[in-house]
Amino acid sequence: MIFRIATRRDLPAVLALLADEDRVLDPASMPVGEEHERAFAEIESDARNEMLVLTDTGTDTDTEAGGGGTVLGCLQLTYVPGLGQGGQERALVEAVRVRADRRGEGLGAELMRLAAERARGRGCGLIQLTSNKRRTAAHRFYERLGFARSHEGFKLPLERR
Template structure:
């Protein structure tokens, strides 16, 4: 896959990113590709905070994957820094191609480069295919997560 570029997202990438976020049963209920305003504001915040990276995978001129990587300092685990992977999505036409694994491997390597001691991610309980994917990459389902909508 030498024709693949992984780079920081730009505002021009937002339509493709949001389309991927909305392209599943969960995303279809919580994303709004017809109004990019809140996504522009969020991307602006991500770009201006060095602890966050919104990445895209581009093949040719087309955005085919995305993820967010956040570096989180902490006191637990002897002051360990961890990274949090969020919003991993691959364009439907690219699923099964190994692109998702490449994105996660990039995030793991970047986490090492930033001296993180742990890489973590969450995945909705209903996404059993995603859980198998993350386990194949070496992640373990070690915790139970909780969320509180505000």
């Protein structure tokens, strides 16, 4: 398994993972719109954001060549500066997904372990995430990894103008 920063070439596979967590979708069938291109470019150019993928083959150096291997999982790490925690950054984990046909193999745990290692190496004091209340299997997964339900989350959708 290779854990690396996603490249533009990985975008359809990441979108397929995010589109349906219960089925394996063909990345070639995923429409990649201007909004996706813009968002990926912003993540890619922002030193505080990383879209990371776990692939079955390829090498760490394939990033320059446009990636490599089949994307089996993904997550986004955002590094958030703050005055709490002694001024340490915290890592916000979003969009965690593992291909439906590869669950139960420890890939999700490995993905989260590698993300924690990356955040620790950057000097982060903690990792935080939110998970939809309906994703009870994901909640059990995070708890098995040592995450605690320490806060109640709130979201407010904003209308586009």
